[in-house]
Amino acid sequence: MEQQEYAVKVRNLNKSYIRHKPVLTDVSFDIPRGKIVGLLGPNGCGKTTLLKILSGVIHDYSGKIIINGNPPGPVTKATTAFLPDTTYLADYFRTIDAIDYFNDFFYDFDRVKAMEFVERFKLDPKQKIKTMSKGMQEKVQLLLVMSRAAKLYLLDEPLGGVDPAARENILNIIMDNYAEKSTLILSTHMVNDLEASFNHVMILGHGRVLVNTSVDNVRKSGKTLEEVFKEVIGNDWEID
Amino acid sequence: MIGKLIKHDLIAGARRMGNIYLAAVIACAALLFSSLVKSGFLRFLSSAAVFVIACIAVVVTFASVVFGANKTLFGREGYLTQTLPVRTSSLIFSKWITSSFWVLISYGLAAAVGILLFVYWTSENQDGAQMYEIIYSFAQSFGLGGESVYQKYLIVSAVIGLFNACILVMFIIFSITLSNVRPLNKLGSFGIIIFLALTVFAVQGLSYGLEALCDISLVIEESGMSMTVDPAAVETAIQAGGLAIGFTSVYFKAVVTVFIYIFTVILTETKINLK
Numbered sequence: 001m002e003q004q005e006y007a008v009k010v011r012n013l014n015k016s017y018i019r020h021k022p023v024l025t026d027v028s029f030d031i032p033r034g035k036i037v038g039l040l041g042p043n044g045c046g047k048t049t050l051l052k053i054l055s056g057v058i059h060d061y062s063g064k065i066i067i068n069g070n071p072p073g074p075v076t077k078a079t080t081a082f083l084p085d086t087t088y089l090a091d092y093f094r095t096i097d098a099i100d101y102f103n104d105f106f107y108d109f110d111r112v113k114a115m116e117f118v119e120r121f122k123l124d125p126k127q128k129i130k131t132m133s134k135g136m137q138e139k140v141q142l143l144l145v146m147s148r149a150a151k152l153y154l155l156d157e158p159l160g161g162v163d164p165a166a167r168e169n170i171l172n173i174i175m176d177n178y179a180e181k182s183t184l185i186l187s188t189h190m191v192n193d194l195e196a197s198f199n200h201v202m203i204l205g206h207g208r209v210l211v212n213t214s215v216d217n218v219r220k221s222g223k224t225l226e227e228v229f230k231e232v233i234g235n236d237w238e239i240d
Numbered sequence: 241m242i243g244k245l246i247k248h249d250l251i252a253g254a255r256r257m258g259n260i261y262l263a264a265v266i267a268c269a270a271l272l273f274s275s276l277v278k279s280g281f282l283r284f285l286s287s288a289a290v291f292v293i294a295c296i297a298v299v300v301t302f303a304s305v306v307f308g309a310n311k312t313l314f315g316r317e318g319y320l321t322q323t324l325p326v327r328t329s330s331l332i333f334s335k336w337i338t339s340s341f342w343v344l345i346s347y348g349l350a351a352a353v354g355i356l357l358f359v360y361w362t363s364e365n366q367d368g369a370q371m372y373e374i375i376y377s378f379a380q381s382f383g384l385g386g387e388s389v390y391q392k393y394l395i396v397s398a399v400i401g402l403f404n405a406c407i408l409v410m411f412i413i414f415s416i417t418l419s420n421v422r423p424l425n426k427l428g429s430f431g432i433i434i435f436l437a438l439t440v441f442a443v444q445g446l447s448y449g450l451e452a453l454c455d456i457s458l459v460i461e462e463s464g465m466s467m468t469v470d471p472a473a474v475e476t477a478i479q480a481g482g483l484a485i486g487f488t489s490v491y492f493k494a495v496v497t498v499f500i501y502i503f504t505v506i507l508t509e510t511k512i513n514l515k
Binding site: 017060074088092 | 241244247248252255256312316317318319320322323324325326327422508509510511512513514
């Protein structure tokens with residue numbers, strides 16, 4: 001029953017990079033399936049760390065994590081599409097090599113869809129990653145993730161450092177292309193721009209989950225997402 | 241999946257090191273060409289080029305193994321490799337197999353270049369054949385074994401050499417992994433060298449100690465090869481023109497390498513954070 005209700009279950013998650021300076025402290029939450037989740041919080045609140053743990057690239061944490069019924073591992077990685085906030089493709093890769101690589105390893109990868117993205121983004125499939133601009137590299141990584149029919153998408157700041165015009169375009173691509181009935185967790189600072197896109201919101205602060213509720217509940221309270229954000233984060237928001 | 245990992249790791253290795261091997265092939269072609277034009281200067285130049293490129297290939301291959309494994313497992317490319325739907329044991333195994341392959345290729349190139357240069361410089365006046373006869377007669381005069389014993393000895397020694405190369409690669413991957421574990425990662429790339437040196441010294445020291453306790457030897461005779469732990473049997477075989485190779489360290493290193501592989505997998509699964 002649990003497996004059907006929740007995409008992500010986290011219990012008593014603790015993580016620190018430096019002793020006595022925890023990034024996440026006894027974090028517990030559930031994320032229902034089929035939701036578009038806005039993961040919000042000031043810089044250094046643990047958003048990226050949380051996404052890295054869920055994607056399986058951070059290992060030394062304590063606590064229990066269940067993703068679609070399984071602990072992080074090969075099974076969850078097969079159905080989780082992670083877009084980190086860094087360029088991770090090898091320099092010698094061309095766009096076509098990256099597409100073939102994903103096609104080899106991920107059964108949910110749609111090569112035809114990826115090639116359509118290549119045309120849409122006006123990318124040269126034979127251009128090497130190292131000769132691309134940062135924006136082009138981000139497009140390649142986005143098309144790789146959005147060409148998968150994953151059960152869980154983890155997108156770390158996909159709109160960070162992107163100009164407002166491109167931001168809307170990228171947001172549309174994400175919203176139009178994530179697999180139906182899947183869960184999408186998107187970390188961002190841009191509360192205003194994305195409020196309409198989310199149907200669930202989770203706010204992290206001081207290493208804890210401060211808010212984890214549906215956007216409908218936020219609206220019922222008569223407040224905007226930004227107001228709730230400022231209310232729970234307080235001074236950190238202003239510093240940020 | 242392991243097959244796909246190996247395929248992509250081999251492609252990555254070829255892209256990183258392809259140029260140096262291409263240069264080696266071109267230099268070898270130039271060497272052969274120089275024998276046709278009978279130019280002394282060209283002969284010297286192409287021989288030097290082949291020799292230097294072979295040396296560079298070995299160094300570049302080892303450097304590529306270290307930096308490639310570090311970057312693809314624990315560097316920014318780790319965001320790709322560590323989110324693949326494969327077991328960590330498969331990831332490490334693939335790196336081990338493919339890195340060993342490239343190291344063996346570099347050894348093979350170095351050996352081939354050595355043989356090529358020897359044949360090339362001794363072929364004209366048959367110096368090579370004379371040298372072989374001298375060495376063989378010299379060995380015979382000391383009551384050492386026959387030709388077939390030396391052939392077997394060389395083959396076994398070569399296989400042990402390749403085996404040691406594969407083991408060294410596993411030690412390198414282990415050292416890279418250890419140097420990415422907190423707080424050891426503060427040592428940076430220097431940590432890889434320290435941990436590799438410590439691992440090699442520890443394993444080598446323990447194998448010497450074990451040899452003193454139990455000396456397993458492979459005895460090579462005209463009639464064949466056999467394993468023994470009896471020092472008297474080894475002595476008798478050597479007096480009869482045979483040769484012996486110590487095998488205690490080979491067995492020990494094989495067992496240690498399996499444990500180091502398992503430990504590397506556990507470290508990667510429990511202690512590594514991608515930056």
